[in-house]
Amino acid sequence: MIKFLDLQKINAQYADELKRVATEVIDSGWFLQGVENEEFEKNYSNYIGTTYAVGVANGLDALRLILRAYMEMGIMDKDDEVIVPANTFIASMLAITDNNLKPVLIEPDINTYQINDNLIEEAITAKTKAVMIVHLYGQCAYSDKIGDICKRNNLKLIEDNAQAHGCLYKGKKTGSLGDAAGHSFYPGKNLGALGDAGAVTTDNKDLADIVRSLANYGFTKKYVSNYQGLNSRLDEIQAAILNVKLKYLDEDTEKRKQVAKYYIENISNDKIILPTVRDWNAHVFHIFPILCGERDKLQKYLGENNIQTLIHYPVPPHKQQCYPLLSQITLPVTEKIHEQELSLPISPVLTIHEIEYITSVINRF
Numbered sequence: 537m538i539k540f541l542d543l544q545k546i547n548a549q550y551a552d553e554l555k556r557v558a559t560e561v562i563d564s565g566w567f568l569q570g571v572e573n574e575e576f577e578k579n580y581s582n583y584i585g586t587t588y589a590v591g592v593a594n595g596l597d598a599l600r601l602i603l604r605a606y607m608e609m610g611i612m613d614k615d616d617e618v619i620v621p622a623n624t625f626i627a628s629m630l631a632i633t634d635n636n637l638k639p640v641l642i643e644p645d646i647n648t649y650q651i652n653d654n655l656i657e658e659a660i661t662a663k664t665k666a667v668m669i670v671h672l673y674g675q676c677a678y679s680d681k682i683g684d685i686c687k688r689n690n691l692k693l694i695e696d697n698a699q700a701h702g703c704l705y706k707g708k709k710t711g712s713l714g715d716a717a718g719h720s721f722y723p724g725k726n727l728g729a730l731g732d733a734g735a736v737t738t739d740n741k742d743l744a745d746i747v748r749s750l751a752n753y754g755f756t757k758k759y760v761s762n763y764q765g766l767n768s769r770l771d772e773i774q775a776a777i778l779n780v781k782l783k784y785l786d787e788d789t790e791k792r793k794q795v796a797k798y799y800i801e802n803i804s805n806d807k808i809i810l811p812t813v814r815d816w817n818a819h820v821f822h823i824f825p826i827l828c829g830e831r832d833k834l835q836k837y838l839g840e841n842n843i844q845t846l847i848h849y850p851v852p853p854h855k856q857q858c859y860p861l862l863s864q865i866t867l868p869v870t871e872k873i874h875e876q877e878l879s880l881p882i883s884p885v886l887t888i889h890e891i892e893y894i895t896s897v898i899n900r901f
Contacts, residue, residue: 537842538893554777558777560776567771576776576778577589577591580719583782585712586711587738588744589735589737590744592768594732594734595627597734597751599627599631600630600634601718601750601768602743603635603666604635608750609742615637616663617640618638618667619664619668620640620642620670622854623644623649623874624670624853625848626856627698642659644873649675649873650669651677653679653681653685667693669682669695670695671703673821674699674823675818676700676703676704676818678705678714686714692714693715694714694715695713696717697710697719698718699725699726699823701785702785702786703817703820712737719734719735719737721778725822727785729774729781730774730777733770733774733775789821791883791884792820795821795824795886796821797816802895803826807828807901808826824880825877828876834898838894838898841897843893844881845880847879851874880894
């Protein structure tokens with residue numbers, strides 16, 4: 537079976553380094569908020585191109601904490617609106633609703649699957665305080681038009697960069713394009729830890745300080761809480777793991793691009809809609825999504841031919857049971873994507889033989 541993502545093989549490339557740094561942390565006896573976390577925050581902020589990075593427990597918390605910090609700063613208040621793409625993983629929505637803010641869903645561009653920037657401005661109301669863009673599947677969702685809309689309307693631009701580590705837009709990395717960004721280092725991400733992990737990046741010192749405080753019980757100093765915070769800290773072992781894997785991220789991204797390029801140049805089945813890549817620098821291919829009107833049949837066929845695939849995502853956020861008030865909304869572009877999307881294997885450890893085999897099997901469907 538060709539795995540969708542062979543994490544054992546991926547991590548085996550760095551096994552000696554990973555074991556060494558994990559052992560060093562264990563031997564140090566210091567497991568939270570230590571030198572490894574400081575080192576990773578410095579390395580990651582330098583990599584992304586922001587002044588600050590704050591390690592947190594996971595990507596969802598990163599987004600939750602950004603919005604909560606803006607509320608503590610008086611920039612947002614309960615029931616304010618945040619514009620967000622309808623085509624996204626549910627974490628983008630959960631971060632908004634967990635803060636008692638209202639998500640305003642915008643359809644994607646059917647070609648790129650990213651938020652349609654032609655639909656944003658008409659959705660702005662007096663209650664709108666932010667636009668959250670999601671660099672879904674690893675492709676940059678930002679455009680100059682989105683940046684201009686946010687500036688003209690005095691809106692915060694928040695990036696969900698959970699799937700796009702290292703993605704570029706005109707020479708700048710995603711995660712540095714807006715006012716703040718949330719990052720996930722879930723094990724399956726392009727930059728993946730060996731457990732849950734996340735970060736917030738920003739150039740705003742006040743925001744960074746409040747996020748750091750909120751993530752540590754609201755402490756401004758030990759046992760003194762200025763905010764009703766939570767416990768969302770990046771632990772030392774995960775920080776150490778990420779420090780190792782960050783060194784190889786760009787190299788691994790180039791390998792992912794080679795796989796994607798082969799698929800795009802060689803999959804020729806007219807039942808398959810391939811993703812549109814407008815700029816190869818602006819895509820890191822966390823996911824290689826195809827659309828197929830016979831998606832379930834295709835997935836079964838690929839499985840029978842020993843090719844593992846996944847669906848990202850079978851149920852769109854507005855159709856999830858946890859959001860009953862949104863269930864009556866009709867979003868045809870989003871719904872089409874979620875009904876037809878299938879993710880092919882893509883990773884830096886796929887062999888050319890495996891890529892050729894996957895392509896040939898798809899072309900015979």
